[in-house]
Amino acid sequence: MQLLMRFLNTILTVYSLLLMIRILLTWFPGFTMGRPAEFLSRLTDPYLNLFRGLKFLRFNRFDFSPVAAFIVLGLLMQITAQGAASGRITLGGILAYILLSVWSLAQFLLFVFLAAAALRLIFLLFHLASYHPFTVFLDRMLAPLLETLRKLFFRRSFVTPVVQQIILLLFLGVIYGLGVILVSLLRFLLLRLPF
Numbered sequence: 001m002q003l004l005m006r007f008l009n010t011i012l013t014v015y016s017l018l019l020m021i022r023i024l025l026t027w028f029p030g031f032t033m034g035r036p037a038e039f040l041s042r043l044t045d046p047y048l049n050l051f052r053g054l055k056f057l058r059f060n061r062f063d064f065s066p067v068a069a070f071i072v073l074g075l076l077m078q079i080t081a082q083g084a085a086s087g088r089i090t091l092g093g094i095l096a097y098i099l100l101s102v103w104s105l106a107q108f109l110l111f112v113f114l115a116a117a118a119l120r121l122i123f124l125l126f127h128l129a130s131y132h133p134f135t136v137f138l139d140r141m142l143a144p145l146l147e148t149l150r151k152l153f154f155r156r157s158f159v160t161p162v163v164q165q166i167i168l169l170l171f172l173g174v175i176y177g178l179g180v181i182l183v184s185l186l187r188f189l190l191l192r193l194p195f
Helices: 002-026 035-052 065-086 091-125 133-153 161-191
Strands: none
Touching: 002 035, 002 065, 035 065, 065 091, 091 133, 091 161, 133 161
């Protein structure tokens, strides 16, 4: 069992590397490598296409489907590494790895929104480029979160954009902190399951 899990983990690691190369090549549309790139595409695109069809992984111009593909691949690598190390795979271990994978995606999204809110706050504080396309993009990206905060906390009162951004940053920070505590606790409990 351990030998099989080591072999599967090695295959998944190599595939992960090939996937990374394929994704990096898509960043340079004019750059072609001929047959090696075609082979790489045939090898990795079927897996990536499983995630490209999920609409919730696309946000405006951003496509987070490769991130989800890596998270699932990482989950499989963790499960096979557990099997290689201990010779057995437990349900608690699988559930803990699923939890950590979902949390890593949530952390990534929280970081993106925290960075966007911090940038927008800096632009507001220093009166920088209110109508610049990047600022408009940040406003569109943060609008659903700000609207939710307005409904929750500021139904009838006027709050300046600077205060809204500060509250959004604090809100996202609290969510992050609570998430870290909750995920750590759940992971601890899941890994203690006897099966």
